[in-house]
Amino acid sequence: MTDPSAYRRRKQPDLVRRTLLDCAAKLALEHGLGAVTVQAVSEAAGVTKGGLFHHFPTKQALVEAVVTDLLAQVEADIDAAIARDPKPQGAYTRAYVASTLSDPLLPESGQWAALHISIIAEPSLRRLVAEWLSARVERHRDTDSGPVLEMVRLAADGAWLACFLREEGGPVPDIPALRDRLIAMTFAG
Amino acid sequence: MTDPSAYRRRKQPDLVRRTLLDCAAKLALEHGLGAVTVQAVSEAAGVTKGGLFHHFPTKQALVEAVVTDLLAQVEADIDAAIARDPKPQGAYTRAYVASTLSDPLLPESGQWAALHISIIAEPSLRRLVAEWLSARVERHRDTDSGPVLEMVRLAADGAWLACFLREEGGPVPDIPALRDRLIAMTFAG
């Protein structure tokens, strides 16, 4: 948008870049991926289209950056949880469940879920997530394979999905209870 | 799509309408919801934009018709399964699991899943699905409530989601085995 005084404000490229990513995510989250246009994102970030294109060569690059950024956050979250876990066996699965069904995620968890859904709805982005996921599973194959652990992670996905769908009316499943039960199962297997 | 001879071909409104719905679904399924433009849909259906707008007053109407059509198919599938089930207790849950994880759905189940995902990714369409789902749950509350049955349906959702994400590389979970286990659980509860 036209802001003649924008020249004069302090240049904070990193912050602008972050803001662009956040705004893109927020738009996708609140109004669907279709609402993520170059115009809307740059406008929401208080920058012009030209500014956006300085940071991201193309729109695809922007949205891929959003995805990889999101995955990196989740990855860090999971790794931290694994590091805190004294028992290596099933640690990844526990971390995965906790991350997927975590409290900070949950209050507006539908929100984050919506973003994830938007992402995997797009074939091009789906690959990114699928590859990340399979890489993670492969990496923790020694400690986190077997039918029980796999089923636990699977149920976590389902719960996450359900909880997001139920967001507009309908009974929300008892996530904390389910989470505890799932984590308990990782010790039995 | 300029086809001067198109005037002369037989008029088959119902078939054209169906074709439009199918093509829209196929486009969403293969290239994401973003690929569903009135141009692309009408072209794929061998009709002009004007022809499409004769059947559907707006694009939104078209895509909502796709959704309700899809839900109607699933509903018929589930109802048929319930009718075949001798035991009323948990019949809906069994039908739901079977439908979600059914073989005819499974070979390219990623396909159908992708369509569902595309649908619930769009906030406006999500409501349709959520309402349908909660109406169904409410309708079978007498025979299909309780934590076990709910968890079973939840796990089915998760399996469906997982199996769809794993489609491009990565180990596909053993769906038939899981399905049998889930259905067995509906009798225990």
Place this chain on the structure above:
DNA sequence: GGTAAGATACCTACCAGAAGGTATCTTTCA
């Protein structure tokens, strides 16, 4: 049964706006 009248189905041609993207200009920072 034939035919005129009207509805239905579908096409052609267009539009206003928004999409992503580029080229080029200032301004700020190191």
Place this chain on the structure above:
DNA sequence: TGAAAGATACCTTCTGGTAGGTATCTTACC
């Protein structure tokens, strides 16, 4: 001073949508 940060203006393409045409189908009446 030179490179990075960001603004402005513009282009092309495609978007959903409309107006008005022309066929085909259906019904009513004789």
